[in-house]
Amino acid sequence: MAVNEPRWLAERFEENRSHLGAVAYRMLGSRSEADDAVQESWLRLNRAGVNGIENLGGWLTTIVARVCLDMLRARKSRSEQSFGAHVPDQIAGHESGTDPEHEAVLADSVGLALLVVLETLAPAERVAFVLHDVFDLPFDEIAPIVGRSSTAARQLASRARRRVKGEAAVSPVVLARQREVVEAFLAAARGGDFDALLRVLNPDVVFHADDTAAQAGGPREARGASMVAKIFAGRAQSARPVLANGAVGIAVAPRGRLFLVIVPEIEDGKIIRIAVVADPERLRQIDLAVLSD
Numbered sequence: 188m189a190v191n192e193p194r195w196l197a198e199r200f201e202e203n204r205s206h207l208g209a210v211a212y213r214m215l216g217s218r219s220e221a222d223d224a225v226q227e228s229w230l231r232l233n234r235a236g237v238n239g240i241e242n243l244g245g246w247l248t249t250i251v252a253r254v255c256l257d258m259l260r261a262r263k264s265r266s267e268q269s270f271g272a273h274v275p276d277q278i279a280g281h282e283s284g285t286d287p288e289h290e291a292v293l294a295d296s297v298g299l300a301l302l303v304v305l306e307t308l309a310p311a312e313r314v315a316f317v318l319h320d321v322f323d324l325p326f327d328e329i330a331p332i333v334g335r336s337s338t339a340a341r342q343l344a345s346r347a348r349r350r351v352k353g354e355a356a357v358s359p360v361v362l363a364r365q366r367e368v369v370e371a372f373l374a375a376a377r378g379g380d381f382d383a384l385l386r387v388l389n390p391d392v393v394f395h396a397d398d399t400a401a402q403a404g405g406p407r408e409a410r411g412a413s414m415v416a417k418i419f420a421g422r423a424q425s426a427r428p429v430l431a432n433g434a435v436g437i438a439v440a441p442r443g444r445l446f447l448v449i450v451p452e453i454e455d456g457k458i459i460r461i462a463v464v465a466d467p468e469r470l471r472q473i474d475l476a477v478l479s480d
Contacts, residue, residue, distance in 0.1 A: 196237065200229055203244050207251045213317045214255035216302040216444055224254045248324070252314055252332045259310035301351065303429060303438045304475045306445035308347050315340050316347035351477060357434055365435035366478065368453050369428050372419075373437065379421035388412040389457040400447055400465035415461065430476040438475060448473055 207228060211221035228251045240246045305313050311333040318324040318332070319340075330340040357365070368387060375383035394409040401407040409415050425441040426449070437449035447465035450473075451458045464470060 196232065199237075199243055200232060200247070203247050206244070207247055210248060210317070210322060211251050211255055213302075213305075213321055214252065214314060215258060216306060217442060220258060224251055224258060227251075227254045245328070248318075248322070249328070249332055252318060256310055256314050256333065259313060263310060301477055303427065303440040303445050304351050304477055305347075306440065307471065307473070307475050308350060309343075311335070312343045312347040312350075315343035316351070319344045320348060350474065362435060364456070365453050366428060368456060368458065369435045369437060369451060372451070372458060373423050373426055373428065376419040376421070376423035376426075381416055381420050384416035384420060385412050387458060388415055389454070389459040392457075392459055392461065394418060394461045394463075396463035397466050397469065399467070400463045403465065405463070428478055430474075430478055432474050435478070436473075436475075445470065445475075448475070 204225060207225045208221055211224040212218060215221050215224065228247055231250050231254075232247065237243060305317070308316065314333055315326075315329055318329050319326065326337045326340045326344070329344075330337045333340055333343065335343065372384070372387045374380075375387060390412050391410070392412055392415050394406070394415045396405055396407050398407075406418060409418060423437075423439070425446070426437050426439045428435055429438045429448075430436070431438075431448055431450055435453075436451065439446045439449065447463055448470060450462040450464065452460035452462075464473065
């Protein structure tokens with residue numbers, strides 16, 4: 188049997204499909220985009236054949252990583268041109284051919300908070316971190332994928348690792364109290380429990396959203412617990428607590444794609460101020476990290 192015979196090639200690719208899908212999903216945080224990346228890898232393999240390829244699995248991992256890097260760079264370019272351009276794809280669900288429930292299961296298996304933080308990384312940082320820290324690829328193999336030296340690839344992963352781990356700006360005790368308040372707020376919001384929202388909000392709480400968030404259809408400002416509770420009641424389904432600039436914040440990330448960050452200010456166990464940040468430049472300035480359990 189010829190080594191590049193189509194059926195043999197297809198069988199070898201299918202043996203690697205699950206691994207390639209896992210790599211692509213962690214890179215992209217989107218099932219549909221990950222499927223596209225895997226399909227593109229198959230097309231490239233079909234064109235190239237396997238002559239001269241000693242390690243097909245390694246070769247395919249390299250190819251899918253390069254495809255993902257190109258997709259991340261294109262996504263970043265679109266986001267900078269128009270922040271709202273990619274939002275429909277995040278929440279389109281069935282229209283895009285993606286099952287939202289399955290997408291949520293995948294996100295949970297990876298760690299939705301991790302996907303949110305990865306979304307804040309530069310494309311090359313994200314690729315270097317995922318390939319090394321998640322899939323244990325050596326930096327000598329990562330370097331040509333990101334177009335850097337091995338040392339530079341190591342530095343990319345190191346910067347990403349610091350962002351992922353993060354460091355709290357407040358004491359563990361204060362952090363625990365903040366998290367308790369934020370999780371109570373989110374539980375009440377998701378459940379539409381108006382009275383529970385009132386209990387966690389200061390009577391004089393102030394709400395402010397930046398221009399980008401307001402343009403998406405939400406209010407720009409509100410004052411008082413009742414008015415603010417109305418904004419959040421029955422919402423926040425895609426929101427998760429994260430570390431934001433060293434304190435407990437909230438990331439809203441439909442299917443793992445960062446949309447906006449809610450920064451609550453807490454005093455005496457109550458939320459006294461809520462700032463909503465959706466402007467892409469301001470989002471990039473917020474240090475997000477995964478909250479440890």
